[in-house]
Amino acid sequence: MKLYALVAHCVRLRALGAWLRTPSAAATYACVIASACGVLDEWNQSFVPGRFASLTDIALDVAGVALGIWLAAWMGSRAQTIQQQVEWIKVDPRL
Secondary structure, eight states, X not given: OHHHHHHHHHIIIIIHHHHOOSHHHHHHHHHHHHHHHHHHHHHHHTTSTTOOOOHHHHHHHHHHHHHHHXXXXXXXXXXXXXXXXXXXXXXXXXX
């Protein structure tokens, strides 16, 4: 689950951020790409002897994707808040 959160975060912020201008479009594409990786991983496991594909694993992968996208959005909003506070201090150095 942590791996898929990381994949979603990287895809959203780095690769798609430059191509897609709206955060919701970048988040949607990140979700689709990372979820597809999870589905392909499960499909690949179905061919390995002793392993099997599981819908539970796919659901956990998608949960990791959602968590990664949410964390990326939360960290981005925190960074903007901190930047606004720094700008305010520059305007009034007494603070």
